[in-house]
Every structure is written in structure tokens, then in C-alpha cells.
Amino acid sequence: MNKIDKAIKHLQQGGLIIVADDEDRESEGDLVGLAEYATPETINFMTKFGRGLICAPISKSLATRFHLTEMIENNTDPYRTAFTISIDHKNTSTGISAGDRAETIRQLANFNTSCDDFLRPGHIFPLIAKEGGVLERRGHTEAAVDLAKLSDGYEAAYICEILKEDGTMARLDELKKLAKKWELPLITVEDLTAYLLKDEAIKVQLPTEFGDFNLTLFEDAAKKEHLLLSKGNIQDAQQPLLVRIHSECLTGDIFQSHRCDCGAQLQRSMELIHAEGVGAILYLRQEGRGIGLKNKLLAYQLQEKGMDTYDANIALGFAPDERDYTFSAEILKSLGIYNIRLLTNNPEKVSSLEKSGVKVVEQIPLQISPLKENINYLKTKQEKFNHRLSL
Numbered sequence: 217m218n219k220i221d222k223a224i225k226h227l228q229q230g231g232l233i234i235v236a237d238d239e240d241r242e243s244e245g246d247l248v249g250l251a252e253y254a255t256p257e258t259i260n261f262m263t264k265f266g267r268g269l270i271c272a273p274i275s276k277s278l279a280t281r282f283h284l285t286e287m288i289e290n291n292t293d294p295y296r297t298a299f300t301i302s303i304d305h306k307n308t309s310t311g312i313s314a315g316d317r318a319e320t321i322r323q324l325a326n327f328n329t330s331c332d333d334f335l336r337p338g339h340i341f342p343l344i345a346k347e348g349g350v351l352e353r354r355g356h357t358e359a360a361v362d363l364a365k366l367s368d369g370y371e372a373a374y375i376c377e378i379l380k381e382d383g384t385m386a387r388l389d390e391l392k393k394l395a396k397k398w399e400l401p402l403i404t405v406e407d408l409t410a411y412l413l414k415d416e417a418i419k420v421q422l423p424t425e426f427g428d429f430n431l432t433l434f435e436d437a438a439k440k441e442h443l444l445l446s447k448g449n450i451q452d453a454q455q456p457l458l459v460r461i462h463s464e465c466l467t468g469d470i471f472q473s474h475r476c477d478c479g480a481q482l483q484r485s486m487e488l489i490h491a492e493g494v495g496a497i498l499y500l501r502q503e504g505r506g507i508g509l510k511n512k513l514l515a516y517q518l519q520e521k522g523m524d525t526y527d528a529n530i531a532l533g534f535a536p537d538e539r540d541y542t543f544s545a546e547i548l549k550s551l552g553i554y555n556i557r558l559l560t561n562n563p564e565k566v567s568s569l570e571k572s573g574v575k576v577v578e579q580i581p582l583q584i585s586p587l588k589e590n591i592n593y594l595k596t597k598q599e600k601f602n603h604r605l606s607l
Contacts, residue, residue, distance in 0.1 A: 348437020
């Protein structure tokens, strides 16, 4: 937390910082500054020592105000970086000098600037950030705009990738050396994500039928509320944390439906974690394998006509499973939890978490005795979703 606060203070003083992204993403570092403080000197520093492309991340609202839309409709960039048409401010001459580029960037953070004040094309490339910031997309574009918001400034920044002298990308070890040499703060997108998640979290005590727990609420980029039910000091567990990632199932969790095994799995997880003395359940608000309650009930109607749960989702125009576990991984990493023992029968959950940087050191099956009403449902899980079940 202190690292982010120091970086924000440095930005507010007009300085540059270094932001490194995830090693499993582009694994690059960018120089980042706030648009209102761009100067010929900072631009020259970027061109001389950063050596990458100078761009200007802006919020969607600023992009709308300046009539800046994505450069092309079919974005085939691997990370969907939202480039707009390049611009120069009308007060510039060549547009490419350090002074001219600083002027164009500063004008993006000028309340009195209008869309007609920019010439198109030009020498500065605005980038449109996702509205949810790094909680929605873990890119430098979003990190820069999130930092601008945290700095209480305009929702505009400027960035430049850092290349080594030989023209190759500077990775984290090299970025640390450069940060020390240039006396600049260095943060990571992961640091920023953790900072934002902890800032949003609300925590209370929750005594339950299965023991005493803590309940923490986290909001994702879409402002959807997810819950962490935890027991003990989960950040200081002596072995990889026992974790259940459970997707909301109103019919099973609340009404104890026999159509599925969800409610029974949730209760069993609470029992196991209580017995262990330390552990956590991430309760994700993605009802019906991510299709929502209404569509889940429509899928039930199709199942009553003979379809299984897999084919019913497809018939409604969805993937068999629309769930995403990225945000659950972000919550765990924000708490410093990178190794877990996962209560699940679902191999997709394991691979998704590991792609997001959380290692599943053990997959612990969570099999509930089948009922006559859900035996076909469980067989579909086993045969079509590859769940580890013995039926």
C-alpha cells in the first residue's frame, strides 16, 4: 500500500514512475506520467531512455468528449489495446518535437479544450481505458488512468514502453535497476490491483451454523459484489490455504434444490474449513454457470423437455459454461495468497486459476452422494464437463 501511495505522490509532483505489468502478460515496463504535468523535459526523457511509443491513456468519458473512437472496428491486437486516431493540438507546429508532444498531451487534461482543438492524424496516440480499470483489464492503459484517478487529477496520462539499449524489452530485473538509476518509483499492475481491491473491501464477522467466520465483500469492475468467507488468519497459513471457489446458486444454496449438488457442496466446504481452522470460500456472483437466474430457469425448462444442462445452455445461445475465475484469483493475490489446496471437482477451475497466477498445489474432490433427481446432472458434469466424479 505504501508503495502505491509513494508513486501517487510522485505523480502529483509532476514526476514519472515505472509500471511493470504481469510476467504472464506482456511482461514489460512503461514510464508513466499524468497528462497535466507533461513537459518537454519529461517527453525528452521518455524518447531518450524509454525508447518506446509515447501514448496517452484516457478515460472513456474523455474519449467521448473529444470524439475519439477506436482506430478500427475489428481490433486484432492480442491484448485489444484501444488505439484511437493519432492527434496533434492545433497550437503545435511540427507536432513531433518534445515541446509539441507535451502540449498535445497537456491539452487532453485541459477542461477548456474541445474536440475541434485537435488535428487528426498527429503524433500522439490516445488509448481508451476500460471503465473498470485494472480490475477489468490488466494493461498499462488502465493502470495509468487508475493512477490518474487516484491522484485526483484529470483522467488522462502519458506512457512509453521501456526498451534496453539493444532495442529489446526491459523486463522486471532490468526495470528495478533502471528505477534505482533514475530514482523513480517502481510499481506493478499487481500492486495497483491489490491496492484497489483492499480499498473497496468491507469486512464483518459472521457466526454460522458451521462455526464463526469472517465475511468480506469485494466489488469487481462491473460493480458486482462477490464475497470472501474466511476462517482464521488466511494470510499467515502454515501450509497452502484450503479454498473453495463457489459460484452462486440460489436454487441450491438457498432452497436446497435437488436438481444440483451446489448447496451440499457449499455446506460441506464450510464444515471442512471449520475443521481445518483456517481457509476461505470465494462466493462468486455468477448464477447458472454465468448466464444469470432467468436464463438458468429457462435452461431448467429445456432440461424438463429432455436436454441436459450442457446442451440447454447452448440452445439458449450461451457457452456450456460462461463462468470466469479471474477475479477470484485477483482477490487471492491481493491478500498475498498464491498457493492453495482447492476444493473442487472441476479441472477448468484449476487451469483458470493457474493461468491467473494462483498455483493449485492440490485438487481435493468434493463429491456429494447423488440423489435420484440429480444423478443425470452429475453424469453430465462427469462426461461433458470432465469433472472428477465417481458415479
